[in-house]
Amino acid sequence: MQLSAQSHGVYLHIPFCAKRCDYCAFATFTDRHHLTGSYLASMRADIRRAVDAGMPLATSVFIGGGTPTMVPAHELMAVLGEIPLAPHAEVTVECNPDDITDAMMSKYRHGGVNRVSIGVQSTVPHVLASLGRTHNPDNVQYAVEAVRGAGFTSFNLDIIYGAAGETLDDWRKTVNDLVVLDPPHVSAYGLTVEANTPLASQPHRHPDDDDQADKYEIVDDAFAKSGLVNYEISNWAKDGHECAHNYLYWQQGNYDGFGCAAHAHKDGRRWWNVRTPDRYIELVNAGDSPESASENLDDETRALEALQLLLRTKDGVPIDSFGSEDLEFMTGMLETRGDRLVLTRAGRLMANEVSIRLRIPVTNK
Ligand SMILES: C[S@@+](CC[C@H](N)C(=O)[O-])C[C@H]1O[C@@H](n2cnc3c(N)ncnc32)[C@H](O)[C@@H]1O
Ligand code: SF4
Numbered sequence: 001m002q003l004s005a006q007s008h009g010v011y012l013h014i015p016f017c018a019k020r021c022d023y024c025a026f027a028t029f030t031d032r033h034h035l036t037g038s039y040l041a042s043m044r045a046d047i048r049r050a051v052d053a054g055m056p057l058a059t060s061v062f063i064g065g066g067t068p069t070m071v072p073a074h075e076l077m078a079v080l081g082e083i084p085l086a087p088h089a090e091v092t093v094e095c096n097p098d099d100i101t102d103a104m105m106s107k108y109r110h111g112g113v114n115r116v117s118i119g120v121q122s123t124v125p126h127v128l129a130s131l132g133r134t135h136n137p138d139n140v141q142y143a144v145e146a147v148r149g150a151g152f153t154s155f156n157l158d159i160i161y162g163a164a165g166e167t168l169d170d171w172r173k174t175v176n177d178l179v180v181l182d183p184p185h186v187s188a189y190g191l192t193v194e195a196n197t198p199l200a201s202q203p204h205r206h207p208d209d210d211d212q213a214d215k216y217e218i219v220d221d222a223f224a225k226s227g228l229v230n231y232e233i234s235n236w237a238k239d240g241h242e243c244a245h246n247y248l249y250w251q252q253g254n255y256d257g258f259g260c261a262a263h264a265h266k267d268g269r270r271w272w273n274v275r276t277p278d279r280y281i282e283l284v285n286a287g288d289s290p291e292s293a294s295e296n297l298d299d300e301t302r303a304l305e306a307l308q309l310l311l312r313t314k315d316g317v318p319i320d321s322f323g324s325e326d327l328e329f330m331t332g333m334l335e336t337r338g339d340r341l342v343l344t345r346a347g348r349l350m351a352n353e354v355s356i357r358l359r360i361p362v363t364n365k
Helices: 033-052 073-080 102-111 125-131 138-149 168-181 211-225 244-250 279-286 299-311 324-329 345-349 351-355
Strands: 009-014 059-067 085-095 117-119 153-161 185-190 230-234 235-237 254-259 261-265 271-273 290-296 332-335 340-343
Touching: 009 073, 009 244, 033 073, 033 254, 059 073, 059 244, 073 102, 085 244, 085 290, 102 279, 102 340, 117 125, 117 138, 138 153, 138 168, 153 168, 153 211, 168 211, 185 211, 211 230, 211 345, 244 299, 254 271, 299 351, 340 345, 345 351
Parallel strands: 009 059, 009 254, 059 085, 085 117, 117 153, 153 185
Antiparallel strands: 185 235, 230 235, 254 261, 261 271, 271 290, 332 340
């Protein structure tokens, strides 16, 4: 998937959750639901201001959180309606399986959404409990039926491996249950210990590297057999169902971000908004920018970051992105495809170690 000069992403952040998962470090709140109406109104005002200032047509929109499905569908669609879309734009909403109904999916579909991402995480009750998730795994099948019933042909299922108490058989069950649902796209993330989360302070619940590597091989084998191609370390898709919005991030495309804690990027300048919904509303309503801080990437940092991001994808990096000694040291982790070096599965399991050996090819300097 290639970016064009017209590619432009938009991220909308919905910072409300029913309950906080103890591994999650995203900006989301369980005690601010009373702000929903004013928050969405501020987002609309913020978007209108950006459109008036010349925001390009969006080629992809990602509505994430938090839990977007916690806010009324028609109000969320009104926010989406403020964004001028390019023809064939990809528009995704992150959904909690328990919240999905036929009526909600129909409103999303009519509001311009053409892709949903469902946070399944696991289909094994004790693993969901260990992750602190509240949904009933039986609802996942219903959710997928509702998504298909509303006419969505593209959707993603998110799963996580490495929760305390999750056996290899538990993980096989989750993976097999997903294969039966025949999704066009799956993201499987290793549980990550994020700083300042309850999980961070409980080392006995931290995931084990070897266990996570075994689980990665299980998921990769199962999806490969069912026609899902690994196109980024944690993402598998059928042909034509790769996520355009993620590709935009991986190719350092430009995007705007609306809502608290939303990030944005334009040509090497990155910025992000204030973290709380209260502050976001206050600033937007006062006519001020909700931007909290920014950074400018110099050319060299940008070029190195481009390689680090591409290395994780099936596109790989130019052949001269590693020194010959490093290449020898990493035998078996990279394979040549045309004029690119692409991670093998062994390499995908060691991606961070491979990545630190990247160097900017002479051709890019
Ligand atoms: C931030 S959530 C937003 C969507 C929705 N609230 C949900 O949980 O499905 C997006 C994805 O990030 C995953 N995630 C959040 N924190 C994570 C962590 N520490 N390690 C791995 N995945 C994580 C979630 O489980 C979810 O699949
Ligand atoms: S993982 Fe999702 S549901 Fe859990 S706290 Fe984070 S945003 Fe909310």
